[in-house]
Amino acid sequence: MTISVLLADDQHLVRAGFRSLLRRGRDLTVVGEASTGDEAVRAARTLEPDVILMDIRMPGMDGITATREILGFLDTKVIILTTFETDEYVFSALAAGASGFLTKEIDPDGLRAAVRVVAAGDALLSPSVTRRVVGQFAHRPVAAAAAPGGDRLAVLTDREREVVRLVATGLSNDDIAAALVISPLTAKTHVTRAIAKLGVRDRVQLVIVAYQDGLVGN
Template sequence: MPTTVLIADDQHLVRAGFRSLLRRGRDLSVVGEASTGDEAVRAARELRPDVILMDIRMPGMDGITATGKILAAQPTKIIILTTFETDEYVFAALAAGASGFLTKEIDPEGLRSAVRVVAGGDALLSPSVTRRVVGQFAHRPVPAAGRPGGDRLSVLTDREREVVRLVATGLSNDEIAARLVISPLTAKTHVTRAIAKLGVRDRVQLVIVAYEDGLVGN
């Protein structure tokens, strides 16, 4: 069965471009489009796609609100579309439950690969893209979504805390392994254990916890 995709963006040319690129993947199927957040919520409920490509800025309901509403009602995967130069709400969108983010300048194979990665249950946290997001948000207040009290990171070992900090700065498992002089498998194990101990969904949520609890940023 092909992976089904819903494209939500207020620009017709962007939707058409993504639709064309995705349809070149035989294992991918575009089942619908939406030009507003409200349309995205309705289309997600009716079509129940595996993955949604969600723009942030759309008329009426924005992509962040739509992301929260959709994920509160059904278990789909949402990838945020951003231009980085103008979008200031990527962190809030990820906090709302998105599985990752893409720039609208992504190359064709990168787009198809991203959809497959997220559909397979992994977070789309490309180190190169993460560094750009980290650079944008490092000196800004964390959005008010959540911000729980207490140090959730206290359940981690010192090494696990260090690994989480490196994840939040955009390093891959291989890069973390090189930095800490450990094997990539050991780095992956530390990440997996941190995710389990903190009760978060994926690497994206690890980044959010790291920022909200002051491990990095600000």
Template sequence: MPIRVLLADDQQLVRAGFRSLLEMDPDITVVAEAEDGVEAVALTRRERPDILLIDIRMPRLDGLAATRQIIADPDLEAVKVIVLTTFEVNEYIFDALKAGASGFLTKTVDSEELRRAVRVVADGEALLTPSVTRRVISEFSQRPVNDLLNKSAQRLGVLTDREREVMAMVAAGMNNTEVGAALHMSPLTAKTHISRIIAKLGIRDRTQLVVLAYESGLVSPSRS
């Protein structure tokens, strides 16, 4: 089955361009287009796409607010959101991640990277480009130890030592194959560990796992 994508952007030419790029490969299909956040939420509920590609700046309801509504809807748990914007701005990155987005891309992304990003997120992987990851690391390196860090660290108490080790590797940017090789296990076993960690922590996906790893102090910028 092809990966089903919903496009949300207030510019028709942008939507047409992304549709053309995405549908160059037969394993990706665009099921609908939305021109604002309100329509994006409605179409997501109707179409149940695998991936929602949504712009941040849109009329009536912006992309971040729309993402929050979608993430909060238990019936849309399977929908993964990739946020699009023109510029990599720190406040957008952290607002998008806090809203529950699984990935973040700029509109300057090339066609191959765009399709790869859709496949990565559809497969349950985190989508943090190197430039975005550097910004995440930089942000947490400037934060003092506080109650949020302590509370986040306490959440990791449900994890075993091996699960903490796996979580740290994922936060460092390693995929299933790399984690498996480092710990002498199969990629499938590594994926099972990661799925169990996500379930134990009550988070949505790997992107949230990465943020929590830094937020809790499990991974620090000096170790990344």
């Protein structure tokens, strides 16, 4: 399966570099480019890419606002890609619904892998975005279905709760499978069901709910 990618960055050379790097992946294709947030919104509506690499600082509409608008009408995945890795940018990007947050210092293999990860339905943060940052974000609101009595996690089975706890500690599906002695497919199924039951968008917001509801400590 080919993964379609939209590049949104106000610097032509940056877009050219990303385009060149992504084209080296046989399963990746760049379907369009945008130099402003407004252009990114229009391109996303027309091209319906699987993944968008979105810069934050662009003329006019910024990348975070563009992300929020795009995810309001399109079921796509957005990776915020920037040179400015600060807590507030992480908070804003995740609140807007981004599935990933990476700096432009990422290596070529890492960039291609990141696109594949979010396209597959997972979410990622760069290694330097620590649990401290996620823990701080956990105190901010996130859309989730409230269960009777206010315990959102009550809708989960015991095994799903355990899987969510492991997700929140940073484990991949393969790691979770090894820890619980189950198959990676079963682990992924538990994660998918937990996301659906809790009414959250993706793995990142699943982590946030785990922190908010005390399943893991900050």
